[in-house]
Amino acid sequence: EDQVTQSPEALRLQEGESSSLNCSYTVSGLRGLFWYRQDPGKGPEFLFTLYSAGEEKEKERLKATLTKKESFLHITAPKPEDSATYLCAVDFGNEKLTFGTGTRLTIIP
């Protein structure tokens, strides 16, 4: 069964303290990997799509990278407004997204 695993479940950082979130998946014909941000009480907000190993995408303080078996979301010098749950989702080629359970990120001022 196709699975997506995110780690850590929760992460607390001081403002300005850089770190990375991990998303690993069963290797079975990945067609695309998606990162979303979800704030409490809201729907997921699209951040990045990655399609092939070695690909990188950047947006402000966030950078997403992809290898053959995992993806990282790097957060550089985070600010309190970066606090949210970050979701990873994989398209295994069956027209739906398989989501991980997310990493709840808290940035302390």
Add this chain to the structure above:
Amino acid sequence: GAGVSQSPSNKVTEKGKDVELRCDPISGHTALYWYRQSLGQGLEFLIYFQGNSAPDKSGLPSDRFSAERTGGSVSTLTIQRTQQEDSAVYLCASSRHIRETQYFGPGTRLLVL
């Protein structure tokens, strides 16, 4: 432009009642998806539409759940004889074409008492 909209934003119902949840996708998006998010759980796929047809209904939890899409636009998810375990956030997403980036609505928070 306008994003995906869902209504109602919140719904409280009694066990055994039927509920209808509505999704308005982004204009021009041909694919529409329904997911369910329970507390502490990841998003669970329910069903997707390509135009008005639903090729994959395998994610629907039981035969109490059904969905339709009309005119290639608005979709309705119906839950009959609701149970307490149906309490969750129901999220709708749309994409320009199948397998392209999905954009999510704000969700409908359903509470079954």
